[in-house]
Amino acid sequence: MNDFYNNLKLRDGIDIYYNDEESFVTFVFLASRKRLKVKVIHYFVLLISKLDNDDYLDCFNKYIVTEENKLKFFIFLKYLYKNNVLIEKEWIDLLKFDKEYKLFLDRHFKYLLDITANGYKEVQSVQQKIHDANVAIIGLGAVGGVLLQELVMMGFKNFILVDHGIIDAQDVSRNFIFTQKNIGKRKIDACEEYIHTINPFVNIKKHFVSINTDTNLNFLDNFELIINSANRPYIGYTSIKLSRYIIEKKNKMLFVCGGFDAHLASLGELIIPGKTPCADCYTNYFSTALKDWKPIKHPVENRENVFGGLASLNLFSASFGAMKILKYYLNEELYNFGGRGEFLFDSYQIDKFNVNKDPNCQYCKNLR
Amino acid sequence: MSILQKLEIRYVIRGSVSIIPHDKYIEFFKSNTRVSKKIFVNNELKKFISLLDGKFTLRELIDIHMFNEKFILNFVEFLESNCIIQSIDFSNILENHPWNHVLNFIGDYHPFYEVMTKFNKLQNARIVIIGLGAVGSWIAIQLAKSGIKNFVVIDNDKVEESNLNRSCFSYKDISKYKTDAVAELLVNINSSITIQKYNLSITNTEQINQILDKIPSTNLIVINCADYPNVDVMAGFVHTSCIKKQIPYIISGGYNLHLTLIGPTIIPFKSACFKCIQKQLNYNDQIDDLIKSKKFEQSQRNIGNIAPLAIISSTFTVNETIKLFTDISPTMINRRGSINFFNEEVSYQDFLKMPTCEDCSEDCSIDNIDKFLEIFFNESETVKSLKRIDNNSIVFDNSVLLLKKEIIQDLCNMNNDISNFNKIKCTNKDLSLQNQQTYEFLMCDSFYKYTKA
Numbered sequence: 001m002n003d004f005y006n007n008l009k010l011r012d013g014i015d016i017y018y019n020d021e022e023s024f025v026t027f028v029f030l031a032s033r034k035r036l037k038v039k040v041i042h043y044f045v046l047l048i049s050k051l052d053n054d055d056y057l058d059c060f061n062k063y064i065v066t067e068e069n070k071l072k073f074f075i076f077l078k079y080l081y082k083n084n085v086l087i088e089k090e091w092i093d094l095l096k097f098d099k100e101y102k103l104f105l106d107r108h109f110k111y112l113l114d115i116t117a118n119g120y121k122e123v124q125s126v127q128q129k130i131h132d133a134n135v136a137i138i139g140l141g142a143v144g145g146v147l148l149q150e151l152v153m154m155g156f157k158n159f160i161l162v163d164h165g166i167i168d169a170q171d172v173s174r175n176f177i178f179t180q181k182n183i184g185k186r187k188i189d190a191c192e193e194y195i196h197t198i199n200p201f202v203n204i205k206k207h208f209v210s211i212n213t214d215t216n217l218n219f220l221d222n223f224e225l226i227i228n229s230a231n232r233p234y235i236g237y238t239s240i241k242l243s244r245y246i247i248e249k250k251n252k253m254l255f256v257c258g259g260f261d262a263h264l265a266s267l268g269e270l271i272i273p274g275k276t277p278c279a280d281c282y283t284n285y286f287s288t289a290l291k292d293w294k295p296i297k298h299p300v301e302n303r304e305n306v307f308g309g310l311a312s313l314n315l316f317s318a319s320f321g322a323m324k325i326l327k328y329y330l331n332e333e334l335y336n337f338g339g340r341g342e343f344l345f346d347s348y349q350i351d352k353f354n355v356n357k358d359p360n361c362q363y364c365k366n367l368r
Numbered sequence: 369m370s371i372l373q374k375l376e377i378r379y380v381i382r383g384s385v386s387i388i389p390h391d392k393y394i395e396f397f398k399s400n401t402r403v404s405k406k407i408f409v410n411n412e413l414k415k416f417i418s419l420l421d422g423k424f425t426l427r428e429l430i431d432i433h434m435f436n437e438k439f440i441l442n443f444v445e446f447l448e449s450n451c452i453i454q455s456i457d458f459s460n461i462l463e464n465h466p467w468n469h470v471l472n473f474i475g476d477y478h479p480f481y482e483v484m485t486k487f488n489k490l491q492n493a494r495i496v497i498i499g500l501g502a503v504g505s506w507i508a509i510q511l512a513k514s515g516i517k518n519f520v521v522i523d524n525d526k527v528e529e530s531n532l533n534r535s536c537f538s539y540k541d542i543s544k545y546k547t548d549a550v551a552e553l554l555v556n557i558n559s560s561i562t563i564q565k566y567n568l569s570i571t572n573t574e575q576i577n578q579i580l581d582k583i584p585s586t587n588l589i590v591i592n593c594a595d596y597p598n599v600d601v602m603a604g605f606v607h608t609s610c611i612k613k614q615i616p617y618i619i620s621g622g623y624n625l626h627l628t629l630i631g632p633t634i635i636p637f638k639s640a641c642f643k644c645i646q647k648q649l650n651y652n653d654q655i656d657d658l659i660k661s662k663k664f665e666q667s668q669r670n671i672g673n674i675a676p677l678a679i680i681s682s683t684f685t686v687n688e689t690i691k692l693f694t695d696i697s698p699t700m701i702n703r704r705g706s707i708n709f710f711n712e713e714v715s716y717q718d719f720l721k722m723p724t725c726e727d728c729s730e731d732c733s734i735d736n737i738d739k740f741l742e743i744f745f746n747e748s749e750t751v752k753s754l755k756r757i758d759n760n761s762i763v764f765d766n767s768v769l770l771l772k773k774e775i776i777q778d779l780c781n782m783n784n785d786i787s788n789f790n791k792i793k794c795t796n797k798d799l800s801l802q803n804q805q806t807y808e809f810l811m812c813d814s815f816y817k818y819t820k821a
Contacts, residue, residue: 012671017661026661030671049664106530111672153533153675173466173513179556197538262384262399295386295397299421305463306383308400308473310690311513312683315506319676319683323709326676334710341712345401345687348630348699350707350714 005077008086009052013114018045027085031114036083044076052089084117091120097131104199105155116330129329130155136223138162138211138238139230140187142309143259145177146318147227152195154326158203159195160223161188163230164210170305176315211238217245225325229257236283243271243279247363254279255325258342259317264309265343267350268321270328270335274367277338281358316343369481371441375430378456379444380422382480384472385452387417396452401476405450412436413443422456454480467515477696486694487515493587493693496520496579498570498606499594500546502534502678503620503685507591508550509536510686512557516693519554519561520583521547523594524569534675570594570602576609589692590617591685600646607642610634611727616692617642620685621704628677630684630705632719633692637728639701644722651805680707723815724789724808732787732815737779741772743821744814753806764803786811 010016015028025045027036043063050056064070080086088094092102092109102109105127112123135156137148140163148159165171165187172178182190188206195202207219211230220226226246228239239256246252256279258266271278277285300306320343327334341352359365381387381396388395394417396405409417412435419429426444430437447453458480462468467487474490475483493516497504500523508519527541527549541549547565554561566579580590592599592606603619610617614636621629634641640648684700691698705716723732734740748754748762755763760772782788789808799807 010666016664016666018664019661021660045664049666103529105533107670107673108533109672110670111674114672150675150679169466170468174469176509176513197540198532200539264400265402292390293388295388298383298387299381299418300383300459303383305468306459306472307469308384308471308476309469310473310687311510312686312690315510315679316683319679322676323680326674327709342402346403346699348684348687348705348714348716350712351402352712 005074007089008077008081009089010048011085011087011113012110014085016045016049018042027080029084029114029117032117034117036085038076038079040076044073047073048077048080048086051086084119087113087120091123094120095124095127097127098201100201101131101155108154112330126329127155131157133225133329134158134160134223135225135227136160136162136220137227137229138242139228139257140165140177140191141171141229141231141260142175142311142314143257143318143321144227144229145175145187145191146315147229147257147321148191148195149177149198150319150322151325152199152202154322157201160205160207160219161191162207162209162211162219163187164208174309174314176311211241213237213241215241217242220245221249224252225255226252227255227257227321229260231260235260236279239271239279240283243273244363246271247273247278247367253328255321257317257321258340259314261307261309263342264307265313265317265345267317267341267343267352268324269338269340270324271338272328272335273364275335277355277357278361278364280363281361282338282340282355284358284361285355313343313345374441374444375427376425378422378425379420379447379453380456380459381417381420381452382454382472382475383459384476389414396450398451398476400473403476405452407446412439416440416443420453422459448479448481451476451479458483470515474694477694489587489695490690490693491515491517493589493689494518494520494583495689496522496583496588496590498522498576498590498592498602500525500535500550501593501595502531502673502675503622503682504591504593505536505546505550505553506679506682507593507620507685507689509553509557510682511689512554512561514686514690515558516689517558517561520564520566520579521550522566522568522570522579523547524567534673534678569596570605573605573608576605577613580609580613580615585613585615587693588615589689590615591620591689592617593620593685595622603642607634607727611636611641611643618685618688618700621681621706628681628707628709630681630700630707630714630716632702632704633688633698633700635698635701637730638721640719640721641725641728643727644725645704645719647722647725647805648719648809651809677709720812720816723786723812725787726790729787729790731785733783733785734779734815734818735784737776737784739821740779740814740818741775743817744775744810747810747814747817750813751806751810753803754810764799764806768798768803770799770807786815 013030017026024037024039047059050059064073095102109123112126116122133156137144137159140161167178167182167185167187167190172180177194178190186208188208192204226242228242230238242254246254254271256269258268337354339352339354341350343350384399386397386399388397393406393408416435430440462471465471471483471487474486478486495511495516497508500521523546525546527537527544527546529542531537537549545567547567551563551565554563568575570576590606590610592603594602606617616635618633619631621631632645688698688700703716703718705714707714723729745756745759748756753765757763762770778794781792
């Protein structure tokens with residue numbers, strides 16, 4: 001019993017407050033703002049705050065003199081461990097991942113520990129899913145490229161990059177990943193090179209193709225998370241094709257990115273067949289909602305480089321997408337509804353609205 | 369621009385503006401910023417709008433279609449100032465311009481003939497970034513990607529492996545100074561960027577003063593992204609230096625688990641400063657029942673961090689900086705905010721520029737005492753802990769009485785200028801610290817209402 005209790009420490013994401021007058025401690029969980037109040041003597045709390053310190057043993061011997069007190073203290077420790085105030089000192093060592101992986105993700109694991117507010121085993125289970133996930137990213141433009149980078153930074157390791165583009169000067173100023181030296185290269189090659197400088201252990205497959213109506217999608221069969229960030233062809237059409245594909249294949253999900261031209265600060269949506277609206281549901285919803293809102297043909301014929309944007313808006317959209325995906329791996333139950341949103345540059349508000357599954361959707365209505 | 373010049377322009381509807389005709393009006397939708405302009409138009413104007421394809425000069429359109437010249441000129445001015453149209457020459461300049469996405473964006477806020485000037489101002493901004501951690505490093509890169517060319521970066525740390533999950537560094541940067549690693553990244557983005565590097569740990573205001581003294585103070589901003597020993601202490605150093613030198617500064621928000629914090633933009637003497645905000649925050653926090661508890665000292669801890677949160681936090685500071693230098697009104701003046709990732713809600717807290725602020729108050733003189741007192745007593749009714757007793761006194765917490773004549777005496781001690789509040793330290797020895805603050809805030813609120821009346 002002693003060994004186990006001597007091996008605990010206070011979790012990083014917790015603040016301790018002690019009320020001298022009424023002799024109680026409040027542990028504040030920084031993540032959830034939850035609080036745990038316990039009526040306990042001051043020096044027990046002092047010891048808790050020193051668990052990871054060099055002078056802990058001296059302190060312990062100073063304050064805990066009787067066997068009775070020792071027992072009371074261990075009961076207190078056990079209680080705190082059960083309530084996720086305390087954790088094993090070397091809990092990261094107890095996680096079953098490669099040493100390099102754990103070093104890279106040290107702060108990420110600490111984040112997960114605090115956000116899941118449970119023991120390290122839950123961190124293991126959440127991260128295992130991330131570690132094992134096979135992710136396809138279609139379209140490595142401004143948003144796709146950054147999203148790829150952020151997923152790598154959260155520990156995703158297996159990717160296929162799908163894009164038909166070659167980097168030009170315009171791409172360099174718009175994208176994060178591409179520099180002058182990349183001009184003329186295929187986007188998928190430049191991305192692979194870049195990602196390996198951030199994490200050399202990421203597995204990257206590549207497919208130099210553009211998705212059209214008759215493209216065979218079997219190269220996506222082994223990938224459960226498909227991310228669509230392709231600008232061309234129109235993202236609405238490719239998303240429909242991909243959405244119908246994942247419904248047919250089962251056990252896959254689709255993240256449609258925001259942040260494309262003319263809608264730079266849009267936030268994207270996660271499509272989980274049966275739970276959220278599918279791409280056809282969204283299309284039907286919008287064709288009804290926007291039936292009185294039809295722009296006329298624009299007098300400018302070639303509208304390739306007419307849209308404005310800032311790097312910050314791209315990054316916002318990509319990062320929001322990364323958080324949405326992380327949230328799914330934290331708790332699948334969070335996603336049983338759909339919706340869209342956009343970030344408003346003037347007021348810094350997020351304008352969002354819900355979209356329901358279309359009960360008459362021929363593609364997904366029969367899914368549970 | 370003269371009328372003659374305008375008549376020679378070939379106008380075109382800006383490419384990012386959609387045109388949606390409705391029954392009774394026309395809607396122009398600026399897609400970059402998601403803002404609509406709806407206007408009633410008669411048939412003449414409808415026809416005119418349909419001709420704006422950049423092929424004919426204004427004079428030719430007026431002559432060919434026999435429009436009313438004065439009427440059309442007024443309408444053109446309206447369309448220009450609302451950023452709906454531009455000249456075809458400008459469109460051609462933008463077409464292959466390396467920064468066309470930034471220029472097109474600025475074009476949503478300024479008429480086309482001002483866009484280049486605003487962009488030049490942005491490019492020539494001088495950015496001082498203190499702290500190149502997860503947030504600071506991303507801020508530097510985004511600003512470089514927006515066209516800015518002059519950076520001063522301050523950080524004493526070297527890149528470590530555990531930084532890589534959220535900063536913009538890569539494996540080859542490990543063991544380099546963060547300043548060097550960031551400098552390399554910036555120059556790769558734009559070879560005409562100049563960077564001054566300081567491998568310093570900031571521990572006092574004087575260090576910041578010395579750095580700022582070496583930089584021309586026009587077009588300058590200081591961005592604080594450092595948090596050692598904590599954000600407030602560091603922000604305090606930045607504030608003290610910048611308020612004195614009247615340099616705008618941003619306390620870049622950080623992030624804390626599921627909350628991303630969005631910090632305030634401070635324009636000295638124009639908006640609430642760091643001290644104004646601290647004062648109001650401390651005042652509001654006192655309702656917490658933790659107030660009677662003491663916080664335990666905890667040794668250096670490493671709170672978990674991930675890339676998306678750091679990046680989202682950084683984007684706000686970048687947006688504010690760009691707004692400041694392109695003459696778009698900043699959004700984070702007099703406020704702070706936070707985004708909660710679990711429910712995707714953003715919320716903001718607004719603050720006053722305190723007329724009694726020790727650091728940034730200006731003359732707040734009261735000419736008409738009676739009018740001020742009338743407002744003062746009316747405002748007292750909105751404060752929970754106060755009770756108003758007729759027109760001559762108020763009671764704090766049901767226990768301490770403050771008479772009108774005492775208030776007048778306080779005003780006299782301040783020479784009828786409430787910016788002197790702190791110097792005189794309106795101490796009524798019966799008022800607790802909290803009541804003292806309530807009294808001060810009541811003076812401030814009343815003063816604002818007084819100036820508006």
